[in-house]
Amino acid sequence: MNDLLSGFATVLSPANLLFAAIGVTVGTFVGVLPGIGPALTIALLLPITFSLDDPVGALIMFAGIYYGAMYGGSTTSILLNTPGESASVATSIEGHQMARRGRARAALATAAIGSFVAGTISTVLLSVIAAPVASLATSFRAADYFALAVLAMVCVTALVGRSVVRGLLSLTFGLFLGVIGIDSLTGQSRFAFGSLELLDGVGIVVVIVGLFAIGETLHAAARGDEPSTVEHVGSGGLLGWLSREDWRRSWKPWLRGTALGFPFGALPSGGAELPTFLSYTYEKHRSAHRDEFGKGAIEGVAGPEAANNASFSGVLVPLLTLGIPTSATAAVLLAAFQIFNVQPGPQLFERSPELVWALIASLYVGNVLLLILNLPLIGLWVSVLRIPRPVLHSAILVFATLGVYAVSNSVVEVLIAYGIGVVGFFMRRYDFPLAPVILGVILGPLMEEQFRRALLIGDGNLTVFVTRPLTAVILALAVLALVAPYVPKLLAKARGRDEAPVKKLVFAEED
Amino acid sequence: MRRTAAVLVAGVVLGSVAACGDSGNDSAKADTVAYPTRTLQIMAPAGAGGGWDLTARTIQKTLKDAGIVKEAVEVTNVTGAAGTVGLAQLATKHRGDAHQLMITGLVMVGGIVTNKSAVDLAQTTPIATLTAEEEVIVVPAASPHQNLKDLVAAFRADPASVKWGGGSAGGTDQILVGLLAKAAGVDPKKMKYVAYSGGGETKAGLLSGDLTAAVSGASEFKDLVAAGKVRALAVSGAKGVDVGGGSPVPTIKDNGFDVELLNWRGIVAPPGIKAGERAAVVALLDKLHTSPQWQEAMKQQGWSDFYRSGDAAKAFYDSESARIRAVLVEAGVVS
Structure with a gap:
């Protein structure tokens, strides 16, 4: 506790507060721009910080950038259906529908406040239980990760949407994009057709920018003028951003999102995307307003946004306690630590307590700063929708192109993004859901890699997936999630009342 | 060519190296030209934040801090395929441009083999090897x-x-x-x-x-x-070092296995530059290496000095390429 207080003392110095403020502001804008993510920004800022004597300020700024980007990423997802990061894809599903129905203000507010709530709670968790969580996270083996990926795949079927065939086709497209490039285990190339650019695979940034930013722009151009969004005036509730009803419907998803985001962030190869998809699915099935899903249900924004922010504190758990980065941004943060000659690991808390606790304290401060920065900005962001569509979309196109080029420095990657954009356009035109593509790109390689790794380690013996209790339990849960919806029906049949009106347990989407 | 052949005792890749071995002309007697005369570009063939990027940016900073060059020095990142995307650009787009340098290293040597890269390191003009890091088991x-x-x-x-x-x-x-x-x-x-x-x-x-x-x-x-x-x-180095335990860890050789491998990094110029230009770039790197700023930067980053330049660097690049290709073939990573 004393450590944390002295951490606050460090952060609340004017210079460090300034670094935190710069970090969250830069992060917010980076999150808003499609393609340019926190990992790239921190990497670009690294050389500048070489000249700083004190690593604390730089690390506080970097943490602010990450948090800020998670906040900012929701903005474009909601307003324009063009998520800037993969962790904001789930937000765009309901968020954009809310914006189209004039509820952009409420959507942005529930995202901002939810992020604040999740960020604060998960930071408390980080300060209290970092060590046990880290040791639990490192007990996950390759077979467990495979089982977890299977469970996630089964659970997020809600993303498939109304038509199972279309959803599965989208998923397959994502899985295909995921296999392109060098196979990580053997070093052989797949679907690269001799192109050096394809050897490293199609980056998730390229897919997101192509599918969402470029695809949406093409779609908007093709369908011509859509009725301009009417902004809801004077919702009148507490603080003016959310109505009493919105608050009532948001707080539980915030907490559940946090509960999902933190542990997934802490798992090596967990990441921020999976918990957002899981949170979305969960909210959809638990909601009393299921009929509103697909038409702008606030729970579908509140949950995923809380999840992606909570995952950051989770990511810091293995990073600080074991030196294991679990996301691209964490890997760059690790490089930053090393440049300042700070080696994250079991001894970091003893060796550089002032640095660690200052960083943790800066997360609390950063959360408050972000809330202060973002709530007033909501009005400004919403007015973005008043910009004439052609102007707005050409701006998106410019930023999207710039973003991809900035990440890769390669024209080929830009062309790939546009190619995916064209696919995205036709998917929108013919009502294919987009989220399963992202799911395939993220989950597919994880599943395949861990499956083969587990087999390699188990000498090719399939029993590795059932011999350890943890693996077996997770796989059993996956099977349960798959068959549970049909159990009541089967039971009814067994009793000979096949037409009885049984209440179906729903985990999978009804078609 | 004479020196190249002498080094290639392993001979596995003699053919492929010899085919393009004329790029690094021996230039002991070549006239040194004025260099650099305009902005110096250093390509890090990987993303920002990694080892090659850090090397490029440290060179950039040192060249300025030590007052070695007055002209601007820029670092560009070309990502992809263990650096072979950058290598291909260097060999084609930047051919003959002595103001475009590229960081390379052991990882690229392996990448050229596993990715079946059309361009190989022997096609570049080797300038110097810079730093090395030990491996630990x-x-x-x-x-x-x-x-x-x-x-x-x-x-x-x-x-x-x-x-x-x-x-x-x-x-x-x-x-x-x-x-x-x-x-x-x-x-x-x-x-x-x-x-x-x-x-x-x-x-x-x-x-x-x-x-x-x-x-x-x-x-x-x-x-x-x-x-x-x-x-x-x-x-994996030549002598035992402390890797955190407080006392030096023995080398692989100390344990009776004749293996030494360092994750080294170096710098190359494009193919087709003039002999005088090559000598000037080598001289520039020699100056960089002896500057106190570079020595300080290496200490700070924990890199050990692995400097050799000019013909010595070329000889090392060639022998290392042959050794790595041989082991990857034997390990069945490539056929």
Whole structure:
């Protein structure tokens, strides 16, 4: 506790507060721009910080950038259906529908406040239980990760949407994009057709920018003028951003999102995307307003946004306690630590307590700063929708192109993004859901890699997936999630009342 | 060519190297030209934040801080395929442009082989090798293997029983395991090597119990070694170094296996530059290397000095390319 207080003392110095403020502001804008993510920004800022004597300020700024980007990423997802990061894809599903129905203000507010709530709670968790969580996270083996990926795949079927065939086709497209490039285990190339650019695979940034930013722009151009969004005036509730009803419907998803985001962030190869998809699915099935899903249900924004922010504190758990980065941004943060000659690991808390606790304290401060920065900005962001569509979309196109080029420095990657954009356009035109593509790109390689790794380690013996209790339990849960919806029906049949009106347990989407 | 051939005793890649060996003309007597005369570009053929990027940016900073060049120095990042995307650009787009340099290293040498890159390092004009980092072999604290001899004895008895883990397939870490297998008389094709996408994942794999032993850059496991969670068995350099445990860890050679491998980094110029230009670039790097700012920067980053320039650098590039190709072929990573 004393450590944390002295951490606050460090952060609340004017210079460090300034670094935190710069970090969250830069992060917010980076999150808003499609393609340019926190990992790239921190990497670009690294050389500048070489000249700083004190690593604390730089690390506080970097943490602010990450948090800020998670906040900012929701903005474009909601307003324009063009998520800037993969962790904001789930937000765009309901968020954009809310914006189209004039509820952009409420959507942005529930995202901002939810992020604040999740960020604060998960930071408390980080300060209290970092060590046990880290040791639990490192007990996950390759077979467990495979089982977890299977469970996630089964659970997020809600993303498939109304038509199972279309959803599965989208998923397959994502899985295909995921296999392109060098196979990580053997070093052989797949679907690269001799192109050096394809050897490293199609980056998730390229897919997101192509599918969402470029695809949406093409779609908007093709369908011509859509009725301009009417902004809801004077919702009148507490603080003016959310109505009493919105608050009532948001707080539980915030907490559940946090509960999902933190542990997934802490798992090596967990990441921020999976918990957002899981949170979305969960909210959809638990909601009393299921009929509103697909038409702008606030729970579908509140949950995923809380999840992606909570995952950051989770990511810091293995990073600080074991030196294991679990996301691209964490890997760059690790490089930053090393440049300042700070080696994250079991001894970091003893060796550089002032640095660690200052960083943790800066997360609390950063959360408050972000809330202060973002709530007033909501009005400004919403007015973005008043910009004439052609102007707005050409701006998106410019930023999207710039973003991809900035990440890769390669024209080929830009062309790939546009190619995916064209696919995205036709998917929108013919009502294919987009989220399963992202799911395939993220989950597919994880599943395949861990499956083969587990087999390699188990000498090719399939029993590795059932011999350890943890693996077996997770796989059993996956099977349960798959068959549970049909159990009541089967039971009814067994009793000979096949037409009885049984209440179906729903985990999978009804078609 | 004369020197090149002398070095290529292994001869495995003699054909491919010789075919393009005229790029690094011996230039001992060439006139040194004024250099640089305009903005100097240094390409880091990988993303920002990694080792090559850091090397490029440290050179950039040192050239300015030490007052070696007055002209602007810019760093560009070209990502992809273990640096071979950048290599291809250097050999084609930048051919003959002495103001465009590129960072390279052992990882690229491996990448050229595994990615079947159309361009190889022998097509560039080698300038210098700069720095090197040791590799370390570690086991979990609870492992029965107390030293490298124990581990290799188990590996010999049943190659499949030892699960090695490290960075990407065909990368430095797998190359080291391959060399060790060869030295221990085990068929490298029989080794079970699990590739991870980075040091962090490798650590997680070792701690969770998936791996018997992990191979990584020496600095990667420092904290876990210091905390007693993993045990360092050997380092891959010429002499033992401390990797966090407080006392020097013996080398692989100390354990009786004739293997030495350093993850080195260097710098090359495009093919087709004039002999005088090559001499000028080499002179520039010589100046960089002797500057106190560079020595200080190396100390700060924990890099050991691995400097050789001009013809010595070329000889090293050639012999290293041959050695790495041979081990990757024997390990069955490429055919």
